[in-house]
Amino acid sequence: MTPGEVSAALGRAVERAGGCAADVGLRCVGPGVYRSPVALRVGVDAEVVANFVRDVAGIGAVEVDGGFLRIVVERPEELASDVARNPSYGWGRVKAVAWADRPRTFDNPGFRVRYAYARAAAVGRRARDLGVEAGPPEGLGRREELALLALLGEMPGWVRQGELGGFLVRLADGFHDVYERCPALPQGGEEPGALHAARVTLAEAARVALGNGLKMIGETPRERI
Structure with a gap:
């Protein structure tokens, strides 16, 4: 839900x-x-x-x-599928945010958000190249995955308040944690499985949410930085 x-x-x-x-x-x-x-x-x-x-x-x-x-x-993980299928998830009117383009390091909150979006988009591209299709978000039980699901659930509340900049940084950090610690794609000769498919769905949900957030604060999301 x-x-x-x-x-x-x-x-x-x-x-x-x-x-x-x-x-x-x-x-x-x-x-x-x-x-x-x-x-x-x-x-x-x-x-x-x-x-x-x-x-x-x-x-x-x-x-x-x-x-x-x-x-x-009953099934909190289903939010990943719901968001991934909804291109307008979280949409609303919020204050614009002016983040500097540089430095392109994690010290710059704008870079952290833009890079998280680019990483999420890259997961989708590489998954398609490898033939890994997004699947039901079952088995998303790692601490990092649950934290990201909670952040996705928070987004509409922050949009209603019209304040999104700080939240987007938290959402981006949550996705970076998942990206670095919960691989969505097979590694080292590993065969793709249901968990990979679930993580591809979670990455797509993050891409949708981050992309909408960037648009709402006045930026154009970039798939490559």
Whole structure:
């Protein structure tokens, strides 16, 4: 489930509980884990809302903590496929950011973001050259992969706030960690397998999110730097 789908499900549940939820205030706090104060904001019973959300397909668990709702989706890794298939993921209006083109080192946050996009695009090109097709995002359990999934879930919240520059640096760093520690492509005579296909999908999701982020802050994404 995408953050948008979780938000929509929560909004419907609030309305069924007798409230009006124009903005549920959903915030991603982990891979597939979301938190919302909407019940407190609109004055409805959080337990009633939770019960309605629990009935939604794709929701694994809903907890109530001091009026806050904590929602856990059943398959957090599916967000990678959802983002990879959605070229407009996270799109919205945000402030422009002026990052210098140089130095082209990791000390420059702009370079880190641009290079992450270029790396993600390169994974897709090399995968096609090697005949490795993107596949279901199953088996994405490494710490770095889960951290990247959580960052992808955070993106719509930062877009709603209109602040994206700092988040894009975090997203880029998350992808660099995955790229360097969780190889998406076969190495050393290794045969391609399901995990490679899953990681290609994750790389494509990162490419979509980073590319949209760069466009929103006023840059043209470059596949080669």
